[in-house]
Amino acid sequence: xxxxxxxxxxxxxxxxxxxxxxxxxxxxxxxxxxxxxxxxxxxxxxxxxxxxxxxxxxxxxxxxxxxxxxxxxxxxxxxxxxxxxxxxxxxxxxxxxxxxxxxxxxxxxxxxxxxxxxxxxxxxxxxxxxxxxxxxxxxxxxxxxxxxxxxxxxxxxxxxxxxxxxxxxxxxxxxxxxxxxxxxxxxxxxxxxxxxxxxxxxxxxxxxxxxxxxxxxxxxxxxxxxxxxxxxxxxxxxxxxxxxxxxxxxxxxxxxxxxxxx
Numbered sequence: 001x002x003x004x005x006x007x008x009x010x011x012x013x014x015x016x017x018x019x020x021x022x023x024x025x026x027x028x029x030x031x032x033x034x035x036x037x038x039x040x041x042x043x044x045x046x047x048x049x050x051x052x053x054x055x056x057x058x059x060x061x062x063x064x065x066x067x068x069x070x071x072x073x074x075x076x077x078x079x080x081x082x083x084x085x086x087x088x089x090x091x092x093x094x095x096x097x098x099x100x101x102x103x104x105x106x107x108x109x110x111x112x113x114x115x116x117x118x119x120x121x122x123x124x125x126x127x128x129x130x131x132x133x134x135x136x137x138x139x140x141x142x143x144x145x146x147x148x149x150x151x152x153x154x155x156x157x158x159x160x161x162x163x164x165x166x167x168x169x170x171x172x173x174x175x176x177x178x179x180x181x182x183x184x185x186x187x188x189x190x191x192x193x194x195x196x197x198x199x200x201x202x203x204x205x206x207x208x209x210x211x212x213x214x215x216x217x218x219x220x221x222x223x224x225x226x227x228x229x230x231x232x233x234x235x236x237x238x239x240x241x242x243x244x245x246x247x248x249x250x251x252x253x254x255x256x257x258x259x260x261x262x
Contacts, residue, residue, distance in 0.1 A: 011037045039074040045108065048097075049081035050090040057090045064097050075101040079108040091115070099123040107131070116144050121151035128184075129157040146201060150181040158182075159189035162219065182206045191217040191251070196228040199235040210242040217249045 005013075014037040017023050021042060028038040049055050063069055078098060082091050091113070098104055106129040111117065121127075130152055134145065149160060182202075188211055192198060195218055202209060216232075236243070 007033065010034070014038060015041075017041065035070075036074070039071065040076075043071065043074050043076075045077040045079045045106075046075050047079045047081070048094045049079075050083065050094075055090060057094050060097055061093050064100065072097075072101045073103055076103045077106040077108075078104060079110070081110045083112045091117075095120055095123045105129060109133070118144055118147045118151050120148070121153075125152070126154055127152050128154055130155055131159040131161075133161040134163070146198075150178055150206070153178050153181050153183075155182065155185050157187040157189075158185055161189075161191040162193055179205065180208070182209050185209055186211060187213040189213075189215040191219070193219040196231045199231040203231060203235055203238070207238065209239070211239050212242055213245040214239065214243060215245075215247040217251055219251050 010033065014024075014027060014034065017027065017038075018041045024038045024042050027034050028042070048057060048060060050057050064072060075098070078101075080091075080094060098107075101124075104124060105127065107124065107127050108131040109120075110133045130149070132149065145160075149158065188209075190198065195216060214236075236246075
């Protein structure tokens with residue numbers, strides 16, 4: 001019988017089904033020992049989203065509210081997608097669920113809203129890998145971006161992506177609540193419009209960073225060049241003892257037609 005096999009061999013067999021959700025669901029019902037391996041593939045990543053009135057937040061909240069629910073320990077990797085919505089309650093409900101997931105380590109957050117988001121780190125503080133994509137900048141969010149990125153104190157990998165539209169991150173005049181927020185950070189990936197301001201913020205408030213990997217993609221207007229790179233050059237000098245992998249690139253955007261990515 002399969003349940004008599006050593007678990008390492010059973011896990012190796014089930015790994016071959018990683019791209020076959022239907023078969024994985026069937027296997028998860030065979031034996032309790034099969035659950036961890038099948039759930040790992042079925043719930044990686046766990047996608048939670050809300051587009052206007054459509055989404056799966058309500059269903060997720062109802063599922064985990066059951067006293068028989070056992071999926072929370074299996075959630076390790078989550079994709080959050082929230083479109084434009086004046087109401088913040090679906091996001092708060094989703095984060096409330098994730099705060100009960102003890103193994104959650106990676107968060108991919110695609111945000112199109114305008115509500116403050118710095119509170120999220122208080123609910124899920126153990127995130128080690130954060131991917132944050134911001135599509136629509138509003139005044140509220142502009143002031144919230146860098147404090148949000150610096151609110152996770154255990155990050156080892158941070159990716160921040162702006163959209164192709166012409167935006168500008170307003171850097172706060174004072175450091176955030178966690179001056180050592182990036183002490184463990186080793187990988188930084190950026191796709192932004194004005195990197196010099198961002199690296200100036202890192203140099204002033206987080207100069208202790210010791211990166212091993214830096215991937216930088218700069219948005220520029222129609223062949224307008226690199227703009228300022230003084231802070232970028234200074235930052236690279238501070239990373240000379242630790243940096244092992246460096247990638248620099250440029251994405252040209254046509255500014256009169258906002259929203260077009262070239």
